Amino acid sequence: MPTPPSLVIAVDGPAASGKGTVARALAARFGLPHMDTGMLYRAVALSLLRWGGDPDSEFAALRACDAIGSLIDDAELRSETVGGVASRISAYPAVRQALLERQQEFAGQPDGAVLDGRDIGTVIAPGATAKLFVTASPEVRAERRVAELQARGMPVHYPDVLLDIRARDERDSHRSAAPLKQAADALLLDTSMLDREAAVAEAIRLVEARLAAV
Numbered sequence: 001m002p003t004p005p006s007l008v009i010a011v012d013g014p015a016a017s018g019k020g021t022v023a024r025a026l027a028a029r030f031g032l033p034h035m036d037t038g039m040l041y042r043a044v045a046l047s048l049l050r051w052g053g054d055p056d057s058e059f060a061a062l063r064a065c066d067a068i069g070s071l072i073d074d075a076e077l078r079s080e081t082v083g084g085v086a087s088r089i090s091a092y093p094a095v096r097q098a099l100l101e102r103q104q105e106f107a108g109q110p111d112g113a114v115l116d117g118r119d120i121g122t123v124i125a126p127g128a129t130a131k132l133f134v135t136a137s138p139e140v141r142a143e144r145r146v147a148e149l150q151a152r153g154m155p156v157h158y159p160d161v162l163l164d165i166r167a168r169d170e171r172d173s174h175r176s177a178a179p180l181k182q183a184a185d186a187l188l189l190d191t192s193m194l195d196r197e198a199a200v201a202e203a204i205r206l207v208e209a210r211l212a213a214v
């Protein structure tokens, strides 16, 4: 099937829903660059934690945005502590604004791009060719996150991770700046009952169906 000259795919969804897995597979399938935008917010959180800044201060969080360049490959970015602080500082409009241009530039590359996050289809790339909203039940997501962190050698406890996922859902969905929500034109992909392979196959099918319709 011929693909349009610029193909922008927006993948949004809650923590550990599988959006990164789906986004990476879509990028490989369509030969596009991929950006995990959550890593930007995690890098701001890690920068703030290392420097000892106060996560309750929007000003401190904004200052932390200046020092994320060297942190983008840091192993600690994936930790739940960093994820929790990322969820808090990502509610600040000044932080979102500081990270906006970099994401929109990435989305504006000539051939297109795949971006995953919370607000790609709603704020970063509202004109994206295809939008997916990837979700799964909180229990399934907590199990996946536990397995992921254990595989990385990080000590974790299922009840704590489930609580953390629920708290993050609550914060991400109810903040006033770019809350997590399904864009009106996004296609829903619930991966609760799908393994990785089935989720990826369904994502490709949904995007191809969307491309056939444009």
Ligand SMILES: Nc1ncnc2c1ncn2[C@@H]1O[C@H](COP(=O)(O)OP(=O)(O)O)[C@@H](O)[C@H]1O
Binding pocket: 013, 014, 015, 016, 017, 018, 019, 020, 021, 022, 144, 145, 147, 148, 191, 194, 195, 196, 197, 199
């Ligand atoms: N459909 C799936 N079934 C089982 N495990 C999955 C599935 N999709 C992703 N995973 C695993 O769950 C964890 C979180 O997935 P990831 O794609 O990083 O989610 P997100 O980007 O939404 O946080 C990873 O370890 C990933 O390999």
Ligand SMILES: Nc1ccn([C@@H]2O[C@H](COP(=O)(O)OP(=O)(O)O)[C@@H](O)[C@H]2O)c(=O)n1
Binding pocket: 014, 015, 016, 017, 037, 038, 039, 041, 042, 083, 086, 087, 088, 090, 091, 116, 117, 118, 119, 120, 168, 172
């Ligand atoms: N586009 C984005 C991406 C992440 N985030 C925030 O950054 C935090 C970490 O994002 P992430 O995508 O790495 O988190 P996981 O879904 O991998 O747990 C999220 O809880 C969001 O609050 C955001 O606000 N907007």
